[in-house]
Amino acid sequence: MPPRFTPKVVTANALLDGDAVWLTEDDHWSPLMSRAELITDEAHADLRLLQAKARASEIAGAYLADARLGADGPEPVHFREAFRTRGPSNYPHGKQVETPPQT
């Protein structure tokens, strides 16, 4: 039996400011991971990644990241992805202070 597929989100950096963004179900790039589409099917994940990569004028460096369903939506599994939802730990910079617009 193939190993169980770990749910994924499609994530990237916004082209203009490099901010971490996540692909939503309705094809927007959200600065909030909780708004991302949580993908539980491997074939669908591959397809969504291809679609994301095609949007070259909006983002750079799209990839699939492990995620799990939390109270408000998808949450990071790995600490690297958790840092991307917040910003650096040495200064109050990035998402932790720049409340992103509700997109």
Next chain:
Amino acid sequence: MYVYNDFDETFVRTRVAQFRGQVERRIDGSLTEDEFKPLRLMNGLYLQLHAYMLRVAVPYGTLNPAQMRQLAMIADRWDKGYGHFTTRQNIQYNWPKLGDVPDMLEALADVGMHAIQTSGNTIRNVTADHFAGAAADEIEDPRAIAELLRQWSTDHPEFQFLPRKFKIAVTGAAADRAVTRAHDIGLVVVRNDAGEVGYQVIVGGGLGRTPMVGKVLRDFVSKADLLPYVEAIVSVYNLLGRRDNKYKARIKITLHENGIETIRDLVEDRFNAIRAGFGGYDQTLLAEIEKSFAPPAFVTKATDGYEAARLANPAFRSWTDTNLSAHKAAGYAIVSISIKKHGATPGDATSDQMRVMAELADRYGHGELRISHEQNVILPHVHQSDLPAVYAALRKADLATANIGLASDIIACPGMDYCALATARSIPIAQQIATRFDELKIEHDVGPLKIKISGCINACGHHHVGHIGILGLDRAGVENYQITLGGDGSEMTTIGERAGPGFSADDIVPAIERLVTGYLDLRRDPSETFLQTYRRLGLAPFKTLLYPSEDKADAA
């Protein structure tokens, strides 16, 4: 200091204009990221975890006050009001917007700076002893040759697509302050038996995944032969270096796999083939460059005020004990400004601090500043009589921490707070260690101690050559920190030994504390440094300090 000539100016401006067009085409969608990435990397622009990062070269770590003020202006206008000085004597901006980068590069060009070849498989920023031109123990200022190497390597048509990145360091003194033995090529200024100045050429050093200490390829290369000889080395590497596996592509592996004799023979052959082609033009150029590195007009003044201030002010005395180094000119000192305030991010300076340092260089420092690979800023030429005023100004700017060379003077890479390659964070560990030693008030008693932290195996934080090295790794989805001991980046370069299993983020700071307080009991007397004690006793007693419970388990 070297000032751009018309050729440099035109070249840098043309490159900025090219990159402006490339950014425009990327934003309007005519370039894909795959097409754009090599272009942005050639110009020092990375994409990291939260934003872009622009890495600006500070050639051989030398800046004038106008350049430092411009770096401050760039930080204010297009970033978040600070910059991060790195172990390659560069400065990094962590928050630029893609559309602003061409303007940032234009602003750099205005003061004779650029970000070219701060990334990619090219010859990177040539680093040098940060005390160059000032150190009492120096044979010759290594910056002229470093500038010649910068001009030669910039956009060198043969070396834009090397098997891997290539790093060169130069030092002018026997005391190696430029970690030359951990570079692809390390150049050490030496004198031969006839008293002529030349270079010992060291090849194949490097840290990273496979740390190696460089080997001497030639004991003496004359000044006239240096450029063709270095070109011969890079040329041989360009053909022989592996391109099938990026982890085996650095020259240290080429040297290891082919043997130094083979490399030496190939280099000599190549050198003999190309030497005549240089035709002496490089020497004409070098003679011009050397003029621009003529020493400043040192003055003779009384130093009584300095001595009196030392007696009157214990804080000033403590700072002079740790942050000054011997200068070649009588009455002068080299000032190391610590960018390592306890609890702050190693290597970060605010724009206000940059302006204060620029001002001090103008008023008291013959208009010179240096960035050290240990992530501090140097005022290389300060008269002792001016030290009280310099100290007072630094204190006001929160720049007077008296910890150069001590436990809290930690090198740390940006780690996973910024870097996309990192496997763990470095900065918070450095902050916590420095804060803890400040609380304990023991670092002056502990004495010289180099702690170096990298957030991944690539070793930007030079952990392999730290007396205590810390490597941050991802162990099953948790940050884990491995300790190496006994490393040394000096002329006695040694790769540190791995002490044992890693520590969690919560346990690493207490582990370092056990090591350092334990050393105080192990040392023969207060003059025996941590590294000397380690060399005398070996790993075992330090291992016992690090893993006390295991010892108990063994005993039971």
